[in-house]
Amino acid sequence: MKRKLEISELIFKIISYTLLTVFSLCCLYPFVYAVSAALSGRAAVEYGQVVLLPKDIQFAAFARMFNNNMFWNAYSNTLFLTLYGTIWSMIVAILGAYALSKRRLLFRKFFNFFLVFTMWFSAGIVPQYLNYIATGKVFDAVGVTDDKWLVVIAMGMAAMNIILLRNAFEGVPSEIEEAAIVDGATEFQVLRKVYIPMSKSTIATVALFFAISRWNGYFWARQMISNSNEHPLQVFIRLRLEEFRDPEFIAGWNEIYASDSVIYALIVCSIIPILIIYPFIQKYFAKGVNVGGVKE
Amino acid sequence: MKAKAADYILYDQETGTYRADPEQLVRDDVEKHYWRHVGRMILKDWRLYLMLVPMLLVFLFWRYFPMYELLGCFKVSDTVKPVSEQYFSGFSHFKRLLVGGDTLSTDFWRAMRNTFLLSFYGLCFGFPMPIILALFFNEVKSDIARSVYQVLTYLPKFMSTVVMTSLVTMLVKQGALTTNMGIISQAMANLGLISYETANAGLLNNPAFFRSIYQISGIWEGAGYDSIVFFAAIIAISPTSYEAAQIDGANKWAQMRYVVLPSILSTIVIMLITRIGSLLNVGYEKVLLLYNTNTYVTADVVSTFSYRQGMSTGGAGIGIASAAEMMNNIVGMLLVIGANTIARKASNTSLY
Numbered sequence: 202m203k204r205k206l207e208i209s210e211l212i213f214k215i216i217s218y219t220l221l222t223v224f225s226l227c228c229l230y231p232f233v234y235a236v237s238a239a240l241s242g243r244a245a246v247e248y249g250q251v252v253l254l255p256k257d258i259q260f261a262a263f264a265r266m267f268n269n270n271m272f273w274n275a276y277s278n279t280l281f282l283t284l285y286g287t288i289w290s291m292i293v294a295i296l297g298a299y300a301l302s303k304r305r306l307l308f309r310k311f312f313n314f315f316l317v318f319t320m321w322f323s324a325g326i327v328p329q330y331l332n333y334i335a336t337g338k339v340f341d342a343v344g345v346t347d348d349k350w351l352v353v354i355a356m357g358m359a360a361m362n363i364i365l366l367r368n369a370f371e372g373v374p375s376e377i378e379e380a381a382i383v384d385g386a387t388e389f390q391v392l393r394k395v396y397i398p399m400s401k402s403t404i405a406t407v408a409l410f411f412a413i414s415r416w417n418g419y420f421w422a423r424q425m426i427s428n429s430n431e432h433p434l435q436v437f438i439r440l441r442l443e444e445f446r447d448p449e450f451i452a453g454w455n456e457i458y459a460s461d462s463v464i465y466a467l468i469v470c471s472i473i474p475i476l477i478i479y480p481f482i483q484k485y486f487a488k489g490v491n492v493g494g495v496k497e
Numbered sequence: 498m499k500a501k502a503a504d505y506i507l508y509d510q511e512t513g514t515y516r517a518d519p520e521q522l523v524r525d526d527v528e529k530h531y532w533r534h535v536g537r538m539i540l541k542d543w544r545l546y547l548m549l550v551p552m553l554l555v556f557l558f559w560r561y562f563p564m565y566e567l568l569g570c571f572k573v574s575d576t577v578k579p580v581s582e583q584y585f586s587g588f589s590h591f592k593r594l595l596v597g598g599d600t601l602s603t604d605f606w607r608a609m610r611n612t613f614l615l616s617f618y619g620l621c622f623g624f625p626m627p628i629i630l631a632l633f634f635n636e637v638k639s640d641i642a643r644s645v646y647q648v649l650t651y652l653p654k655f656m657s658t659v660v661m662t663s664l665v666t667m668l669v670k671q672g673a674l675t676t677n678m679g680i681i682s683q684a685m686a687n688l689g690l691i692s693y694e695t696a697n698a699g700l701l702n703n704p705a706f707f708r709s710i711y712q713i714s715g716i717w718e719g720a721g722y723d724s725i726v727f728f729a730a731i732i733a734i735s736p737t738s739y740e741a742a743q744i745d746g747a748n749k750w751a752q753m754r755y756v757v758l759p760s761i762l763s764t765i766v767i768m769l770i771t772r773i774g775s776l777l778n779v780g781y782e783k784v785l786l787l788y789n790t791n792t793y794v795t796a797d798v799v800s801t802f803s804y805r806q807g808m809s810t811g812g813a814g815i816g817i818a819s820a821a822e823m824m825n826n827i828v829g830m831l832l833v834i835g836a837n838t839i840a841r842k843a844s845n846t847s848l849y
Contacts, residue, residue: 209749217636224630225649228717231664232652234680247677297552300545307538312549319556321830324563325822326781326800327807327815331580332563355559363552388544417657420782424808435659439786442663446670461677464667468660475655486651 232472239263239465246459262462266470274430275437278349279416282433286353286415291408293358298366299392316360333425348426356421357414362407369403370396406485416475438467567826570819590820604793605821608802611795612825615711615784616776622712624772626720628765631727632757650721662786665714669706671699701787704794711787711796726768730761766840773836777829799825 233253238246242257250256266272300306301313324332336355337348345351373396381391397404419435426432432440444450445460454460507518527534539546565580570590572583594605630650637643653661672678678686682696691700700706738756747755781800788796799821807818 207748213749214636217633221630221633221637221646224720225646228650228653228721231668231717234668235664238680249676249678249680249683252680293551293555296548300549300552303545305542306545306549307535312553315553315556319560321833322564322826323560323778324567325819325826326804327818327822328563328566328569329559330808331566331569331815332559336558358555358559360556388542388548392548417659419657419659420785435657438663439659442666446666461667461670464663468664468667471660472656479655 232469235465235468238459239462239469241459241462243457243459243462246461259458259462261456262458262466263470265463266466271429271437272467272470275432275434278431279434281349282352282418282422283412283415286357286418287408287412289353290357290362290411290415291404294363294366294407294411295392295397295404298363299370299396301363301367302370316363320360330424333421337425347431348428349431351425352418352422357411357418359410359414362410365403365407366400369400373399402485409482409485434471438471441467567819567823569815570823572816574813574816586816590816591824594817594820594824601817604797604802605799607794608797608799608821609825612777612779612798612800615708615779615798618708618712619715620772620776623715623719624769626716627723628727628761630720630724631731631761632753634724634728635731635757647721650724652721653718654722656718658780658782658786661714661718662783665710665787666701669700669710671702672697702789702791704792704796707788707792707796711783715783723768727761727764730764731757734760770836770840773832775829776832777825 234251237251237253237255239262240255240258240260241251242259245251245256301309301316303309306312323329333351333355337351340346340351340354377395377399378391381395386394417435418433419439422433423436423439426436429440442464445464451460504521505518506515508514509516569580569583571585571587572580573586575583593599594602596602634643634646637646656664668679668681670679670682672682678696679700682691682700685691686693686696695703700710734757738760739752742752742756777799779798779800781798781804784796784798784801785804788801803818803821803825806814806821
């Protein structure tokens, strides 16, 4: 028998649905507006007539973006940073986390503290900046003049991610490792054939975290990459925003589309690839929050 | 610790005799030649220690060396010499910031206050939102409807800070006499919430609006995604708990109070510790991307203050910048450790 809804439950249900609907639409609206504004004609955008759907549709703003070599260049730089940055961070993190997960490791407490302390106390922007400048000089001296490698190697490591991996490795039963060692496996083989396959989902989650922070990286890329051909997408977007918000630039604008449409087109173009892969990565994304580093 | 004579003797139960304990001899040897044994163990397990090396180097070079650079806060700033060769200046930078009496010191205190207020408002408004959202999600019993709501509310999380701030900038941008202003400022002006003059000037150029924009965009961006962890805690509650409460005559509010809240309390505590721990760690990137000279009054935080002092002035202000960061970081660290200790004492949940 279905229980009758109590009045308090009914009220709460109505409130829930209403507020959820309102909040969801608020979350969605800016994106819809961005797409519409990118596709609308100049007068419609400038006089605020675009509210939800595009008006006087034009594709010139998108075309301007797609015909811009710098845009594609920035895209490929971001892919470079994301790919190599994630690979580098994952190699360092997996090896370190594996060693830390072993109880027989000497000075294990010290190494753990060495890691966790960086979560409590960070030096701050300016000392880090000085440090990266010094690192850049060392890289130059060694012959690595491409600043992108500096960003890949020196930045983006996060103690939290290593701790997530360490906790996952600690959860692997030690009997399996012992069996592998009896069969003559070396340390690296144990890691590759036992630990990595057995903690696949945490590894995927951590890789995703690294990849997202690399993809989104802006501040240090802007500070450290001097050559504008090497700028990643985020820096490119910000520089265009600054350029297009300049009153003189706006005054000299004469195209059939508004200058704002170009910015909106750029914003839409930067979100679309993420929306495309979102369904595939969603479960790892949600899982990552739940494992959130809670320790006994 | 010196071993007692009795430690060397072992009673053998099978034969009923006493014999020497070989393990104590080994323990003795380990104690006498500690480092030799450490070296031997490391050599035996060298692969394991080799794996640790890249991580240690990365953290040493790019996390701990900057802390050494931070010592510049005790030195006379010098753009040429490295920090180790700079002249010692004691606490002069700290004094100048704390009780300097000039604009630098007032700016610093303003930045301190703004840092604290931005975080505090985040704690008051930003923190409860995901919990409320998770409670609402729990009411939606249809899986399809709920995933639609969830996907829509997670959506803003997938933007980078740059894209998010660009979008916010465009939505509240300044206009030219009722035309060309951002759609949100236009809507607010049309609704009579703000005057057309204010909307025209651009909300991001107005210090009165910075904190609201910062918090609202934060909720817009993060509330949906942050609700995942609370929602997971809520759906883990066994349905029998609700049924038992219902039989006892609990209405919806009583169920919230006596079933749901106690069940998700530990999750809330953990998230709260994380939040308090990063109280002074305001995302400088977002502030840097949203503020401008007009809004320093409410927007300038310690990180952005020291960024301007240290990086835009060509190096002369490095000492001042480091001193500001140092104070911010020490207070921040005390908050993390304090919050963690209190949580451990109060509820046996701790983060580290």
